[in-house]
Amino acid sequence: MEQPSVTTGQKTKQPENLDVLASTQTVIKQALNKLGYPEPVYELLKEPLRMLTVRIPVRMDDGSVKIFTGYRAQHNDAVGPTKGGVRFHPDVTASEVKALSIWMSLKAGIVDLPYGGGKGGIVCDPRTMSFRELERLSRGYVRAISQIVGPSKDIPAPDIFTNSQIMAWMLDEYSSIREFDSPGFITGKPLVLGGSRGRETATAKGVTLMIREAAKKRGIDLKGARVIVQGFGNAGSYLSKFMHDAGAKVIAISDMHGALYNPDGLDIDYLLDRRDSHGSVTNLFEDRITNREMLELECDILVPAAVENQITADNAHNIRANIVVEAANGPTTLEATKILVERGILLVPDVLASAGGVTVSYFEWVQNNQGYYWPEEEVEQKLEETMVQAFENVYQTAQSRGVDMRLAAYMVGVRKMAEASRFRGWV
Numbered sequence: 001m002e003q004p005s006v007t008t009g010q011k012t013k014q015p016e017n018l019d020v021l022a023s024t025q026t027v028i029k030q031a032l033n034k035l036g037y038p039e040p041v042y043e044l045l046k047e048p049l050r051m052l053t054v055r056i057p058v059r060m061d062d063g064s065v066k067i068f069t070g071y072r073a074q075h076n077d078a079v080g081p082t083k084g085g086v087r088f089h090p091d092v093t094a095s096e097v098k099a100l101s102i103w104m105s106l107k108a109g110i111v112d113l114p115y116g117g118g119k120g121g122i123v124c125d126p127r128t129m130s131f132r133e134l135e136r137l138s139r140g141y142v143r144a145i146s147q148i149v150g151p152s153k154d155i156p157a158p159d160i161f162t163n164s165q166i167m168a169w170m171l172d173e174y175s176s177i178r179e180f181d182s183p184g185f186i187t188g189k190p191l192v193l194g195g196s197r198g199r200e201t202a203t204a205k206g207v208t209l210m211i212r213e214a215a216k217k218r219g220i221d222l223k224g225a226r227v228i229v230q231g232f233g234n235a236g237s238y239l240s241k242f243m244h245d246a247g248a249k250v251i252a253i254s255d256m257h258g259a260l261y262n263p264d265g266l267d268i269d270y271l272l273d274r275r276d277s278h279g280s281v282t283n284l285f286e287d288r289i290t291n292r293e294m295l296e297l298e299c300d301i302l303v304p305a306a307v308e309n310q311i312t313a314d315n316a317h318n319i320r321a322n323i324v325v326e327a328a329n330g331p332t333t334l335e336a337t338k339i340l341v342e343r344g345i346l347l348v349p350d351v352l353a354s355a356g357g358v359t360v361s362y363f364e365w366v367q368n369n370q371g372y373y374w375p376e377e378e379v380e381q382k383l384e385e386t387m388v389q390a391f392e393n394v395y396q397t398a399q400s401r402g403v404d405m406r407l408a409a410y411m412v413g414v415r416k417m418a419e420a421s422r423f424r425g426w427v
């Protein structure tokens, strides 16, 4: 992303690079170097194997036709089919979708799933579209990408501004194209269409487990700990609830309109009750602070659970948290990561912290393939085992190799697909 330089006093300060694909590639390179892989492995893994751009015509409710742009990136399928969500957002770009697909590969490696990473996105603003327009767009997207997706090829799921209803339309469209029922084509479905118990809350449950493990390392008692959560959507709202139920004090939450702050703790159940389906609630209150002000409040645990590039070189020095756990994808830039780590803040990176969603998506796919469905306790127990083991693996790698948690997570995440690509004779 190109930005003008900023002149401060005598010196011209170069703006920070906020391109998430470029930062991901930087850390992948560092991880492969640390692991001793040669250059061709980096050349293979720095970009997705496949990237499809589609144009989707949609008949709008007023009779006009609008053409939407969509993407599907498949990063690497050496380990198994690719897997990853579909984002509906006006700011979706090809480069962001590519980066998101690489993060999915890393997540699958970190929690040891038989998948590579994929990701999709459509440039649109679902908040301005009707239910029927969204249905036509979702179905049109599936028709456009149907050749390259499937239960053993590439399996979509929800992401920002997409939900189980959208997954249901996509599943229905795919089943009509293929002329057979195919629940394993997509995850994050409603229960009655083959969804998994525990999927809706899986990302937040996973983040909660990562907070618990990180707090143990820092000797912080979760009871009474001050927590700040940015974003009140699927990830952020359930997380706030779980932290509240664990006895923590959620002192601030936010959404795209602003933030609410109460040093004595917010009434999370009330806010959950009032939030709309797009994760907005703060617009109902007059007494708001900005997202930026919220991020700089003093707390024990800060959880960015909204969008990219929220903690940058600009505000990293002002973050006053003991632990930062990234529920969102890419909320902290590389420069900011360095600043936080130097300041002694424990940063649990996105590719580890938010891997609970893809873990339970995998459980959903396994249940679909078996046609046998597990009780919620079983899903939760397996999620806990997987996430805690992944945390310990990354934490120990960071300690033993003398690197930060982000680089350690990339080292753990990249290894399996690098090995699989080598065994297949690709590099």
Ligand code: NAD
Pocket (backbone or CB within 6 Å): 158, 159, 160, 161, 162, 203, 230, 231, 232, 233, 234, 235, 236, 254, 255, 256, 257, 278, 279, 280, 291, 305, 306, 307, 308, 327, 328, 329, 330, 354, 355, 357, 358
């Ligand atoms: P969502 O659409 O349900 O909610 C997004 C929230 O972020 C909303 O409250 C919205 O108002 C807020 N938001 C949007 N733009 C913002 C801005 N500029 N500043 C502050 N807040 C803003 O999305 P979600 O599913 O909760 O995903 C949130 C993050 O978590 C994303 O980075 C996503 O990739 C990541 N994630 C989600 C899952 C999942 O299963 N839902 C899994 C892994 C990672």
